[in-house]
Amino acid sequence: MPTLVGWHVELEFTEEGQRTSAAAMVRLGDGSEMRAHGYAMRHPSDPEQLRVGEEIAGARALMDLASQMLQKAHSEIDEATGRHSYPISH
Secondary structure, three states: OOOOOOOEEEEEEEEEOOEEEEEEEEEOOOOOEEEEEEEEEOOOOOOOOHHHHHHHHHHHHHHHHHHHHHHHHHHHHHHHHOOOOOOOOO
16 A cells, blocks of 8 residues: 655654653644644653663653644544544543
């Protein structure tokens, strides 16, 4: 089955002291872009593990992107059908 569309997701991380920040951006097939941020804080007594902070901050940014994408999709469904659509919770 051929690929019809691809999405491009970018994640960038910064670390300042005990705080790791992630900036996420997705470029969708319709040309629209969505951006989100996620953060992680390391407790002063925890060992320094940059990868763990990146994973947590990145996951939070991606969860925010996922939420925005669901909202966009449901808005498009509502506009096309004239009805209010409801996301299914998992």
